[in-house]
Amino acid sequence: xxxxxxxxxxxxxxxxxxxxxxxxxxxxxxxxxxxxxxxxxxxxxxxxxxxxxxxxxxxxxxxxxxxxxxxxxxxxxxxxxxxxxxxxxxxxxxxxxxxxxxxxxxxxxxxxxxxxxxxxxxxxxxxxxxxxxxxxxxxxxxxxxxxxxxxxxxxxxxxxxxxxxxxxxxxxxxxxxxxxxxx
Amino acid sequence: xxxxxxxxxxxxxxxxxxxxxxxxxxxxxxxxxxxxxxxxxxxxxxxxxxxxxxxxxxxxxxxxxxxxxxxxxxxxxxxxxxxxxxxxxxxxxxxxxxxxxxxxxxxxxxxxxxxxxxxxxxxxxxxxxxxxxxxxxxxxxxxxxxxxxxxxxxxxxxxxxxxxxxxxxxxx
Numbered sequence: 001x002x003x004x005x006x007x008x009x010x011x012x013x014x015x016x017x018x019x020x021x022x023x024x025x026x027x028x029x030x031x032x033x034x035x036x037x038x039x040x041x042x043x044x045x046x047x048x049x050x051x052x053x054x055x056x057x058x059x060x061x062x063x064x065x066x067x068x069x070x071x072x073x074x075x076x077x078x079x080x081x082x083x084x085x086x087x088x089x090x091x092x093x094x095x096x097x098x099x100x101x102x103x104x105x106x107x108x109x110x111x112x113x114x115x116x117x118x119x120x121x122x123x124x125x126x127x128x129x130x131x132x133x134x135x136x137x138x139x140x141x142x143x144x145x146x147x148x149x150x151x152x153x154x155x156x157x158x159x160x161x162x163x164x165x166x167x168x169x170x171x172x173x174x175x176x177x178x179x180x181x182x183x
Numbered sequence: 184x185x186x187x188x189x190x191x192x193x194x195x196x197x198x199x200x201x202x203x204x205x206x207x208x209x210x211x212x213x214x215x216x217x218x219x220x221x222x223x224x225x226x227x228x229x230x231x232x233x234x235x236x237x238x239x240x241x242x243x244x245x246x247x248x249x250x251x252x253x254x255x256x257x258x259x260x261x262x263x264x265x266x267x268x269x270x271x272x273x274x275x276x277x278x279x280x281x282x283x284x285x286x287x288x289x290x291x292x293x294x295x296x297x298x299x300x301x302x303x304x305x306x307x308x309x310x311x312x313x314x315x316x317x318x319x320x321x322x323x324x325x326x327x328x329x330x331x332x333x334x335x336x337x338x339x340x341x342x343x344x345x346x347x348x349x350x351x352x353x354x355x
């Protein structure tokens with residue numbers, strides 16, 4: 001995915017106290033929506049995605065000065081967002097009692113009951129299929145299918161080799177196909 | 184995976200995705216697109232309208248943006264303040280722990296009668312204190328009982344003046 005800002009310029013602006021706020025607003029404008037949707041597909045709930053997105057940008061604000069330019073700003077931001085979302089999800093999982101069933105099932109149910117999902121039957125079924133995937137496969141599928149992210153960028157975000165990512169995507173597609181055919 | 188099979192799978196899913204008609208909330212993205220294009224290089228911009236049926240409340244992104252900007256301007260001062268307090272607290276804790284270990288060492292050497300600490304090394308005691316996150320209150324209480332150690336202030340001063348902050352943090 002192409003960067004949408006001149007990253008070096010924005011980082012330089014951020015490191016200057018007088019232009020720091022302006023640089024952050026540019027980053028926010030550029031990435032807010034994409035980060036939100038990326039997080040939303042992981043945590044599913046709108047309120048949770050809102051919290052995680054805000055936490056992500058606060059972390060960006062606090063740590064961008066120390067950003068090492070050996071990686072892309074875009075992948076650095078998505079790495080923070082992914083880690084925040086997975087951490088949030090794990091906390092929710094551990095707080096959920098087993099009597100309600102596994103957490104993915106709860107998320108799947110929330111798609112139907114939730115007020116911020118208005119997809120049709122096919123979209124709902126696809127989301128339910130995605131929720132049966134193991135976490136890593138779910139991440140890879142969403143990042144490839146919805147965000148059209150390059151495997152090379154995904155490698156930076158998830159810290160997994162391109163080969164393993166391709167395999168994950170392949171397995172994810174197979175499982176989704178099976179789910180859609182038989183469920 | 185053969186390329187043909189991969190394409191077939193992707194096409195199947197892509198077709199389904201296009202049928203979906205992913206929705207966006209009340210013209211939000213049009214407004215957002217204009218805003219972003221005005222501020223960034225439009226030729227590199229990619230807008231994703233398809234969100235798999237997920238939607239957000241009206242004006243959500245504007246509200247969220249304001250919240251983030253509000254939090255970010257206050258978080259810096261808060262962070263600095265917290266960090267300073269944490270450094271003071273942690274340096275004090277390390278100084279206290281060193282004092283306790285020193286006290287135990289002296290006590291062990293000067294005591295003629297065998298006691299329960301005789302077979303426990305100082306290192307083990309120190310590790311126990313660190314691993315179990317012994318509370319500052321307890322350490323202070325122990326310190327107050329131990330009035331024989333006159334080097335406490337010197338050690339603390341030495342740590343303040345000479346110790347590397349990152350090293351102290353790492354050793355906690």
